[in-house]
Amino acid sequence: MSAVNWSAWPPEDVTFHSAFVSVTNIVFAYSFAVCQFSFMSEMHRPQDYVKSIWALGLSEIFIYTLTGALIYAFVGTDVSSPALLSAGGTLSRIAFGVALPVIFISGSINGTVVCRYVVNRIWHNSPIKYTNTFAGWLVWIIVVGICTIIGWVVAEAIPFFNDLLSIISALFISGFSYYFPALFWFGLVKEGSWRKDAKNICLSIVNAGVFLIGLCVLGCGTYAAVQDIIDQYDAGVVRTSFSCSSEAYQ
DSSP states (O other): OTTOOOOSSOOTTOOHHHHHHHHHHHHHHTOOGGGHHHHHHTOSOGGGHHHHHHHHHHHHHHHHHHHHHHHHHHHGGGOOSSGGGGGOHHHHHHHHHHHHHHHHHHHHHHHHHHHHHHHHHHTTTSGGGSSSSHHHHHHHHHHHHHHHHHHHHHHHHSOOHHHHHHHHIIIIIHIIIIIHHHHHIIIIIOOSOTTSSHHHHHHHHHHHHHHHHHHHHHHHHHHHHHHHHHHHHHHTSSSSTTOOOOGGGO
């Protein structure tokens, strides 16, 4: 480990957009609020979901922090994204092959959440939302197919892992994890005026700060991701969209 080049500080020539892409990647890694609304809506006792959120949140923070720290300690500043690429061409291919089932499972979970939300919203008062009918299965397969195609097109159009995570984080996670919860507190949870007592004042300040952080991630993160995508194309990291050609295995 003594030969590993690592630092707790950013490089001297770092640009704003490349630094903020790193920030949005961190936001992406530690956020899981996108799925909460759909899960809670189908529970008999949504209040029990709080226990799961605490367990998941603490476990996720511990595992992600430990994994990231260990990889950075052993690989250093030259760590690739995704980190499996740092293992070298042959070993990373083997690792990705082993990881494929988990990748498909995690992707299908998010896809299922989106599709369930779409079906429940469009056919809220229709038996179609229950898939154990011919019409239900037909609608479900069509919705899943459309969502899968959209996801594939977006992933192929933005063939840079960091920037794809960054733009997802900026456009969507900024809302679900930051400014939406803050607005929910002001509109639904807060009891009385924000100046009612010390508790309301403190929570109002905290939620106002969270709201501003969300807007910052939305605005700065979108700009950073778009600019970094432009820079990556200009540098020739990949030839074109929808191309399997990459410098990662060269």
